[in-house]
Amino acid sequence: MAELNAKVPPGPLERKWERHRAEMKLVNPANKRKHTVIVVGSGLAGASAAASLSELGYNVRCFCFQDSPRRAHSIAAQGGINAAKNYQNDGDSVFRLFYDTIKGGDFRSREANVYRLAEVSVNIIDQCVAQGVPFAREYGGLLANRSFGGAQVSRTFYARGQTGQQLLLGAYQALEKEIAKGGVTMFPRTEMLDLVVVNGRARGIVTRDMVSGAIETHLADDVILGTGGYGNVYFLSTNAKGSNVTAIWRAYKRGAAFANPCYTQIHPTCIPVSGEHQSKLTLMSESLRNDGRVWVPKRQEDCAKPPNQIPESDRDYYLERKYPAFGNLSPRDIASRAAKEVCDEGRGVGPGGRGVYLDFADAITRLGRKTIGERYGNLFEMYQRITDENPYEVPMRIYPAVHYTMGGLWVDYNLMSNVPGLHVIGEANFSDHGANRLGASALMQGLADGYFIVPLTIGDYLGSTKLERVAEDHPDVRATEEAVRERTARLLAINGSRTVMSIHRELGKLMWEYCGMSRDKAGLAKALVEIPRLREEFWHDVRVPGTGAELNQSLEYAGRVADFLELAELMCLDALDREESCGAHFRVEHQTADGEALRNDDEFAYVASWDYAGAGKPPVLRKEPLVFENVHLSQRSYK
């Protein structure tokens, strides 16, 4: 199999993007409108790409499964977005953001992409402010910043606790502007169920109209997937319920390589599980760690006591103790594992002992209840609504939860997958975050990809490629549409006894247990037996009521879970293969004497890219070696 060519432009790091931009092929403005580009997804990545491409003059078709593009999962992001503006003059720079991101990802991402991300970050803020995004301001009218988990500079821009919402509304409004102008045709409540590949190039998608059930084919010159992450493979996660892997999984089965599937970010500050009925986990913004102190009782016997009856001397502020330089602001993987550890020792608090305290008592004494209310009021309210406890009076209880997936389709420097004409942006691709994503960097990547990178690199592809005409009756197009119809009919015909949700829940438990916060060989091997068994059971015993010719939420859900059942296996294979610990991938067999992740750069400094080899055949691993010319691979230490 051919090597994966990342197409990183030559020259010094700081000049690569500039130079590449100058050298890329252009499409004549008059010709742009003759090109149709499909954008699947209207989150930060998809909406910003669709709007920008339409501004450039392309004919855009944009798809999402929600009833409006404004509801994409990006809307839920709370904490903020990073940018190397150095407005606080605290020593920030493009290089420092680049370095922090590379190091935060445990040296498992591509230098050139990450550098470009840091470079472009500066323009993102300008763009969003120009669109009317109401970022927080200082009294003097300048933009406010805060620091965020894992960073020692204040480079995070935010809009109260609703940063994702405001950024998405900015992109959505730009998108609606283009829809009104006729440059974008929007297809809400439409789900992409397959990718059309003709002569090795991506040429369209097959969709299901979620209201009428109609299966349709849309052809184009380029397909962009901005379909988000697959954290819902764990059933419980901070993701919106509809987030799924289907679009990229279908593309994988049509030839796109899937990179680093096992990298999952676990977020340390979520509201703990309260019972079996739970359908999702709610994230409490990481910004809370700026003022909240994390602790558990020193002694197991104290765990059941009300927290205010446990004196200072009997509390273990374990993050401050173990990681004095970063303390409560330690990066997510470190803070998450530390929480799991103290709970595993039996010192967890709350139902089932799966929780640690996030305490604001000191901050309230120091800054006053009013200031704390101003900073975190809406988060406190949300917490109280869910738990029925008042965090101004008793400490919050938090526990790690699945949050973000760093794996995704492999892309080159142009954000194009190994299938020509298939670009992948935002959380759906694997790029930029390595083995761990730092806070406030996903929003940055989604918008960098959508506003500033893919609109240009697409021009390069279209400008340098001669595309043949493809008609609806091309045999490959027909066959893809037929495959979708068959699969839908098959799901409806099983008529077994189990609900889709019960199988999804079971899959989630397996994944959390064996491919979650820490993994080992025996557990992964076990999962690799259990997952195919569960998949069999699904295809023989699931029950999907109703028909395909109507709004049928059970059918939508069944299709997504069917794909999760396949993805789960690939995640475990990847986790098993990576015999090292890095970032959020913690293999129990590979740790230092004091329990920290132990990387193996000699053997594993590569992107693990998997090719689909056909039904029932093991996928094929291709490695993209990661070369570090500008940073020193150092052990990540936050002590």
Add this chain to the structure above:
Amino acid sequence: MHVTLFVWRQAGPDASGAMQRYETDDVSPDMSFLEMLDVVNETLVGKGEQPIAFDHDCREGICGSCGMMINGVAHGPMKGTATCQLHMRSFADGATIHVEPWRSRAFPVIKDLVVNRAAFDRIIAAGGFVTAPTGAAQDANNILVPKHEADAAMDAAACIGCGACVAACPNGSASLFTAAKISHLGLLPQGQPERRRRALRMVAQMDEEGFGHCTFYGECQEACPKEISIDTIARMNRDYMIATMSHRDERVLGGTG
């Protein structure tokens, strides 16, 4: 907990609907309202019946997907709360709960509790944006925005587009939604050049979509999960008034989208 539900079931846009009664015992007070519906749906599927269709996604009160009339109140009894953030502890054990879709001519029912809110997107498309082409923006700190103005803009920008204001309004008016957007952009320097045009076009589109007029009942503000203030409507009306005087040409254009 035990609850008795009466749920509006309607197979499709043209089908006639009816309230259906469901009894359930498996309710914990810690469940959200939607998790309670999940449990009911699991039982329905188990019995070979069609589950209740309802829109939802984030389940944390921010995407604006969820929304239903609960005992006649948009998003249910808890103030400032979207349906997904409403918990069963807000109801008494043994409660009887009536669940219906948003009621508004401009939001036709698609199925059960799912309605079509595309009219909201068209109102935004009519002018709810700042025209700022990608890639040429000047440095963000070049235009200062006083903190209180940024905060006020953010208060209005917090609208999640759920449609509760419309459902709660006896006239079925979309004024709170539209006014929230007009206020958000109108309070920022970046929104000034298109301010009047925006007001004209968005208001015209709102009328065209078949939403009712605002007669200041104030029910919208009561139902709004983000507690958007009705003051925004006063602001919208003022912008609109001024705009009709100064932008006559646009008024003709308005509504054509």
